[in-house]
Amino acid sequence: MNRTRPTMVDVARECGASLKTVSRVINGEPGVKPELAAKVERAVKKLHYKHNLTAGSLRRLGGRTQTIGLLLEDISNPYSAALHRSIEDEARARGVEVFAGSLDEDPDRERQLVNGFIARRVDGLIIVPSSTDHKYLAAERKAGTHFVFVDRPAHGFKADTVITTNSDGVEGSLQSLIKNGHTRIAYLGDFEKIYTARERYRGFCSAMSKGKIAIRPELVRLGFAHRSEIEAFVINLLSRKDRPTAIFAAQNVITLEVVRILRAKNLHHKVALIGFDDLAFADLLDPAVSLVTQDVHAMGQIATELLFARLDGLSAPYEERVVPTTFTERGSTLIKP
Amino acid sequence: MNRTRPTMVDVARECGASLKTVSRVINGEPGVKPELAAKVERAVKKLHYKHNLTAGSLRRLGGRTQTIGLLLEDISNPYSAALHRSIEDEARARGVEVFAGSLDEDPDRERQLVNGFIARRVDGLIIVPSSTDHKYLAAERKAGTHFVFVDRPAHGFKADTVITTNSDGVEGSLQSLIKNGHTRIAYLGDFEKIYTARERYRGFCSAMSKGKIAIRPELVRLGFAHRSEIEAFVINLLSRKDRPTAIFAAQNVITLEVVRILRAKNLHHKVALIGFDDLAFADLLDPAVSLVTQDVHAMGQIATELLFARLDGLSAPYEERVVPTTFTERGSTLIKP
């Protein structure tokens, strides 16, 4: 940006119209004679005038910037990237641009990014939260900013939320394993502070309980600080005398690591496996990996719709929309105990 | 945003200081007595005041918004997502937020997004271009917006550019295949209108020429409108009497599809394969797939550095930075003809 950019005043001077007439033409407001409008258009082209939305929003009623912010776990992971894309597509249809940022499970980073986006006066925020206390958002909402939560609910703050059937998805996927007689089932999940991790583990517990199978604590681990910890845990699991006959990997990075170790130990045809989250290549592995997947596209679309509905003035009670998971059974769950 | 947000004037009234003093405190300017500053801070907290960067940039010299825009091929593909992340990290260190959008190889979309971001007065733009004529950016640069091109160069517009060794990467990776006696080598690439596609194909031609092997046009295809076209072409290739003994897949989606068909036809241990671009699971496949990969992280980092250098006033000639590719040899190229 700098002072050499032409303004509406420059355009007005160039074509002999008034500032307001230029504003009308630029904003497509009715009531300008075609000939005058054409003159304005010509001046705009000649001067390479570019509208400054940011200045306009300052004075405009409601002050909307046609901009939203998106807080993701990590922009570069496939789940976040897919969500981002579906939100982008919805926003594009409304002429809205989107800011995005990664939180890396850091609550401080969440607040920093919220502040950063609000300093740029986004109309609303779509958040995959990392913090567990969202009371700080109340003041922002009062000031006119809207919020939608995706993947995980807000805490201490009521808001529209889009989640998936984490628990039921896990529970359902375990049915066939249990029916096939698996009882030594290992579970590798994320830290319990993460909502989705708790829910998925709840689904595991529920399936085991309904199948009247005792959960063996030594086969369960919730939370890995690093990939190497997954590796160590799996290697240990597989070297046990009573090694598990099946493994549930509750997240894509974990699934990837489990596949890696199973292959390294040549046990990929001996130990059954279910993963949570999509993997682009699940059907190319040997055996192909059975997965519980979310409809990320639908989640992004619904989240954006909810946000825009609020921006359009909807004041109905906040909604929780639940999008079902899908279980795709492949070779890895045809392995018998 | 709306009229209920407190402004600096509200804060000033609340704490009995002047507007300018509040501005000084908010912006961390020196020369405010600690006690007064503390009063201001207290009022800020009490009123939940949030700085409006967008209003400030209107009057500020240079008019910087601390915001940049990122134009990617497709936000949700792993290459774009990784690039995005490395740019985000660099930007974060400077307190800069980033807009992002997908072009889907559509030149019109490129211009729309450039306009959309400029309407929001980004300080600069990092572009993986889809158009082949960037003369339209000259006026924007004159107006003070800066540009860096990544992955593909600009056309008709000089700018800082970060590219990778597409041609040499392909050529180098083919050496061992050729040494091993492969001569019927198929090449599946992108449309030639895409710079990287041309460059990679050039590398293929060069390797074949140096190896004194004639390129068979029937084994080459540049451009697939859809995945199904890849499938059809590969099936046809593999059903030939003189089917290729090796395949070069010049892009990750193509590689994925080739792997899929090779497995379906049970030829994955018979036909050698090299892919361009990284695949998270290349080493989990059977055979593991040899890949030519770019250092996406370095590319994003360099691009952001170049952009910030320009924003900081650097006026040296525009640079082209070339980041080397890496060839990781795995099982798929140990297959003999």
Added chain:
DNA sequence: GTGAAAGCGCTAACAT
């Protein structure tokens, strides 16, 4: 050290 006034580029409200 602190503050008053002007003005950034635009839209709202009100003329004409």
Added chain:
DNA sequence: ATGTTAGCGCTTTCAC
């Protein structure tokens, strides 16, 4: 149908 004026929230400039 077109224009004039005020003012959005802030930074600049300049005065105290």
